[in-house]
Amino acid sequence: MKNSFHQKVIDILKKQNIYFWTVKSIFEKRAESYFIFGEPENQRYGETEKHTIFLWVINEDNNGKFIGNSTATISEKSSDEEIEKTIKDAIIAAKLVKNPFFEIPQKKYQYPSFSNTDIEIKKDPSSVCYKLSSQIKDLSLKFTDVKLSTTELFVSYIEEKLTTSAENSYEFDHTKLMIEGVFLAGKNLETESFFTDQAVFIDDLKVEQILKDQASYAKDSIDAKPLSTGKYNVVFSLEALEDFFSFFYTHSNAMAVYNRFSLLKLDQPIAENLPKNSLTIKVDPQIKGGIYSAISDQYGIPLAPFTVIEKNRMNKYIAQLQYSQYLNIPYTGPATNFIIEKGDSSIEELTSKEGTVHLLRFSAFSPKDITGDFSSEIRLGYITKNGKKIPIKGGSVSGNIRNLIHTMKLTNKIVKSGSYIGPDGIYLEGVDIAGL
């Protein structure tokens, strides 16, 4: 970790009259490789540094005591005078802001010892990128009737250092891998299967399984047809999972409560009609391999796990420091990794019933987090007919999680896919599909 610039910013901040400040420095080494039909298109390597200051000042006037804050990012090539100017500008900005006052703890913390680093990536991101690229190229040749059109690989080693005016400081390093690719299938390569996944550890990125599944989806797309318009019982998997519960994530945030648009009340059921499987959502900031794992919030307060929704009841709002004080509720810190507890059926059990639709791939499955509405074009799914899984694609699936949650069942197998940790299938009844 290049500490000298971080320290330089701290030394200048210490000379200012500021209620509270934090400096967060991020240093990243990243290797990237891009292939088109197995041939290299581009190889990239670079190193970047970013230093962000968060500061808070107390503003008092005849109307009372307020807090003002601002954020600024400083270029690593800034001179001492430029750093000082940026900080002074940020102080002027913060002095203009008069938000309700909240206390920022000035105490010293012990931080957990937590590593989210793949040693091999830390040693040499370029070499890992090269090895994975070669592995993907070799594996892709094993699949028949499909062609790997493109792959993009991103391998990063990231060091973070955070220091606060309360003399709390820690370093946290982590690694990140991302893969994106496309398989083509069909006589004239007329169908495709686009995939993307990310992980912290090399072993968590199941490259062979990803390629095997996606090759199969590309082939299944060839003969897939749209369904007739109607209401169906649907199991959502893969690309639908990550944002499926975004309505609950947003409405359980204390910011939403403070701003009076949350529809979830503490200790109350999360819906008028409750799900068949109860819904439990937890937040765990220190999951090994968690994409959003973190040590502390922006005030340097150490983060700990908590339960947001427990068995269909709103248990604890996700409360950052200011909202916990504004609403007089327990502090939790920001959301990091969400974990959804599993249900009791297997995906095979849920999809075995005649006429059940299993949806895996979409144009973009992005439910509206304020309303709970979801709509997406279907890229690939299967309908169970006479005991067989028939591929489907085209048309759209739509509904509202609030209106349908009473029919929800969760599968009994947990998957970690990107930032999602939860059941590999979510079943809803009476979902609209607009097709033929």
Add this chain to the structure above:
Amino acid sequence: MIELKEFQKDFSQAVEKLEEKFPYASAFAQKLESKNITSSTREDNVSFPDPQTGFTLTIFNGENFIEYFSSNLSSEEINNGVKYLLSYEVKNKKDVIIDPGEKIEKDFSQEVKIDPASIDLSTYLDKAKENRSKIEKLSKLIQMTMFRLGYEKRDELFVNRNKKLFQRLCRFESLYFFILSDGKYSAEMFDGFAKIGGFEHASFDEEKVKKVVEDGIKVLGAPRLTPGTYTCIFSPAMAGMFAHEAFGHGTETDMFLKKRATGEEYIGKQVASKLVNMWDSPILGLKDNEACASFYFDHEGELANATQIIKDGILISGLTDLNSASRLKIKRTPNGRRESYSHKAYARMTNTYFENGKTPFNDMLKKVDYGFYIDHATNGMEDPKGWGIQLEALYAAEIKNGSFTGKVFSPVIVTGYVPDLLMSISDVGNDFKISSLGYCGKGHKEWVKVTDAGPHLLLKARLA
């Protein structure tokens, strides 16, 4: 403060040194200055975002591109980049030639009447608070409003053996977002603009905001419509998003190279109604300052110009980056764009739009026996291979016998087969409006500033 121009000589020397070994080399550098001033109902905030200062050195080794990027913009680090790239071998494949373009050395700058950096932060914050408060007073159902003012001044430098280009771009943004709730339902609406220029654009269109709030109240708790195929009028915002997702992404020629775009096989063929003309133009900003994805050269040094994608319903051109144009041996268009210096260049859109036609909106409305007016576009997704499409909007107003019934449905999704949708366009409005708040991703990443635009369109679409 770092001035990019100071490094022009270092980059020229780096390119020269790299081309002693490799057939092509170039350099791109950037520096940003931006501020965001936000007033929300219960909190305000000021931030000075990441200046994203840095550079990329690029070589073509005879077979593929190799790049070195760094946030450390200094002569020493440029030399480190050169050393790193020189460690690669030259490949002797001769089938791809990278054209450095015509010789040109020029500086460009967008017109800014009032430098946004010269205005006190207190003026910004007071204005944001005042505008936010005006919105809040429009309905008791509004629980939270956020009003943001901001700007981005962007310097960019490109150097290769024939080109030494510098551009200074400036964009002013004014946008708002509010959440309505009646305790049982919630709804969100947003609007605003981004314009080329500075603080001279800090005005507030109260009449337009009133209309957005009225639409928001109609959307709150509105039912979803019965899925089916209907006659629709797309608002200009919806038409713009349609242009972007339908044949914007579908004609990015890096997708041709990857065999991911069916459009490649349809160049010279009819893909849309004869009424349809579609463009991508980074020079649209010369006519309309809301076309704020405009520039003078792209991130691979191609000078800006307009590209007609569809002419009278015929697909005539793709949008290229340097790699795909060189390999496919097709004409370069100014569409090689990066999210930032630390990202790769791809073929990307700029200001993408349907050209306006001749039909007044009221004439269009009279032609609808039963259908919907679709507005308040939110997001879309492309499918260049399967020619599927997904467009999402917050507002579908029912039309019966040429008049609005007053019933509103929300949200609404449009899906279908792109050529079917484009061929079904039976009227093109005589109006034209740019939606300037958008960013565009390639798949799910690589975000660049874009705008989309168009007139009202009358067509048939599958809604849900």
